[in-house]
Amino acid sequence: MTNVTLPADLAEKLVTSSVYASGELFDTYRWLRANNPLGVAEVEGFDPFWVVTKHADILEISRNNALYPSAVRGTTLTSQSGEARARAITGTPHLVRSLVQMDEPDHMKYRLLTQAWFMPANVKKREDDIRALARQAVDHFAALPGECDFVKDVALHYPLRVVMNILGVPEADFGRMLRLTQELFGASDPDTERFKAALSDEQFAQLLIGVVQDFTDYFETITADRRANPRDDLATLLANAEIDGAPLPPFERTGYYTIIATAGHDTTSSTAAAAMWALATVPGLLDRVRADLSLVPALVEESIRWATPVKTFMRSASADTELRGRQIKENDWLMLCYASGNRDEEVFPNPDTFDIDRKPNRQLAFGNGAHLCLGQHLARLEMRILYEELIPKLKSVSLAGEPRLSESFFVSGLKSLPIAFELN
Numbered sequence: 001m002t003n004v005t006l007p008a009d010l011a012e013k014l015v016t017s018s019v020y021a022s023g024e025l026f027d028t029y030r031w032l033r034a035n036n037p038l039g040v041a042e043v044e045g046f047d048p049f050w051v052v053t054k055h056a057d058i059l060e061i062s063r064n065n066a067l068y069p070s071a072v073r074g075t076t077l078t079s080q081s082g083e084a085r086a087r088a089i090t091g092t093p094h095l096v097r098s099l100v101q102m103d104e105p106d107h108m109k110y111r112l113l114t115q116a117w118f119m120p121a122n123v124k125k126r127e128d129d130i131r132a133l134a135r136q137a138v139d140h141f142a143a144l145p146g147e148c149d150f151v152k153d154v155a156l157h158y159p160l161r162v163v164m165n166i167l168g169v170p171e172a173d174f175g176r177m178l179r180l181t182q183e184l185f186g187a188s189d190p191d192t193e194r195f196k197a198a199l200s201d202e203q204f205a206q207l208l209i210g211v212v213q214d215f216t217d218y219f220e221t222i223t224a225d226r227r228a229n230p231r232d233d234l235a236t237l238l239a240n241a242e243i244d245g246a247p248l249p250p251f252e253r254t255g256y257y258t259i260i261a262t263a264g265h266d267t268t269s270s271t272a273a274a275a276m277w278a279l280a281t282v283p284g285l286l287d288r289v290r291a292d293l294s295l296v297p298a299l300v301e302e303s304i305r306w307a308t309p310v311k312t313f314m315r316s317a318s319a320d321t322e323l324r325g326r327q328i329k330e331n332d333w334l335m336l337c338y339a340s341g342n343r344d345e346e347v348f349p350n351p352d353t354f355d356i357d358r359k360p361n362r363q364l365a366f367g368n369g370a371h372l373c374l375g376q377h378l379a380r381l382e383m384r385i386l387y388e389e390l391i392p393k394l395k396s397v398s399l400a401g402e403p404r405l406s407e408s409f410f411v412s413g414l415k416s417l418p419i420a421f422e423l424n
């Protein structure tokens with residue numbers, strides 16, 4: 001059996017956000033899957049953590065929430081000083097408490113508040129509204145002069161509009177929500193303005209707390225408004241929701257709004273952009289899908305696998321256990337590397353090839369088990385509609401510059417995709 005501790009240089013890569021914006025990430029994961037698929041990363045400033053790179057192990061851990069809970073330790077990779085700061089402020093390892101940071105029985109009580117809303121039958125009722133937003137996005141695209149940055153001009157805005165409409169955030173505040181999301185998920189990216197001034201871990205943590213406070217202030221105003229003036233939106237549902245006969249406590253209420261306002265668009269934006277990246281670079285793909293629009297769902301599914309925008313979530317162990325022949329101890333911390341599971345050669349032949357003929361496509365970018373992404377049906381629907389509207393208009397597309405990815409070991413994806421295109 002290989003040494004349980006990962007080579008120091010590889011472990012270091014896993015906590016280096018710039019690695020997540022380059023092909024180095026996939027080289028690292030490929031090496032880990034082949035040589036040490038379940039090993040421990042020991043990096044100065046971080047508690048040691050298991051690095052889970054195999055598809056089967058990610059599923060096993062995600063499906064067994066009692067053994068691998070989410071609430072006990074940080075759900076995103078956090079330095080020791082970052083975690084200490086969170087504990088000092090919230091009394092927990094988390095800066096927010098959303099569904100993602102909860103275990104049973106709380107988790108299911110909270111999830112049930114909105115679960116029916118996110119089920120396919122209900123989400124489908126929004127199809128006409130979403131199609132209208134997709135048409136606006138495509139009209140905007142079609143009016144561009146044959147070259148654009150597809151992320152900045154299209155992909156960033158359409159999923160934002162979809163989720164903000166559903167949540168009930170007024171249009172004047174969309175820009176603010178986009179900036180706060182980028183600050184929360186992309187704090188480590190060098191382009192994220194608010195964090196440029198952070199010289200120390202301490203300052204970085206302070207700025208992150210500021211982001212959470214901004215979300216809290218914003219959603220407290222929305223809550224007061226929706227209690228006075230209920231409407232047909234998710235904000236009204238959350239403002240008036242009750243758990244065990246009482247309104248949601250403020251910490252949990254902010255967490256709920258925040259996860260929908262953030263998880264609901266950044267992930268979908270980078271996946272929608274990844275589909276365009278594939279159309280621009282995979283020979284024959286655009287012609288094939290344009291000739292047969294029933295292939296759009298397969299294009300979307302492979303783009304989700306390809307992009308895997310949520311790179312990692314963390315779990316801990318609630319008891320001593322064994323996995324892949326390794327002895328995991330109670331309270332050990334584990335990193336689920338979704339982007340590695342989605343390129344596991346045991347599940348996906350030629351995993352580095354973009355292939356819309358994968359059947360079944362067992363991509364796990366939405367996680368699995370109790371925390372399986374609540375927004376997965378909405379995400380698929382909105383991407384399908386966008387490409388059903390866009391592809392018939394698109395005659396050709398090619399790259400017009402270097403694609404750039406955001407630097408984050410949590411949520412990362414395309415932040416710039418320069419393309420040249422012709423319309424039919």
Ligand code: HEM
Pocket residue numbers: 062070075099100101111163259260263264265267268271304308309310313365366367368370371372373374375376378379
């Ligand atoms: C949970 C990925 C889109 C809302 C998750 C999780 C992943 C994920 C991996 C699991 C977290 C865990 O196991 O701890 C994605 C990807 C998306 C996407 C890849 C798009 C391509 C959305 C959208 C929404 C959304 C559009 C809502 C509008 C949520 C919520 C949870 C969640 C509320 C928490 C569920 C729970 O803990 O019970 N997502 N997501 N997501 N996602 Fe998504």
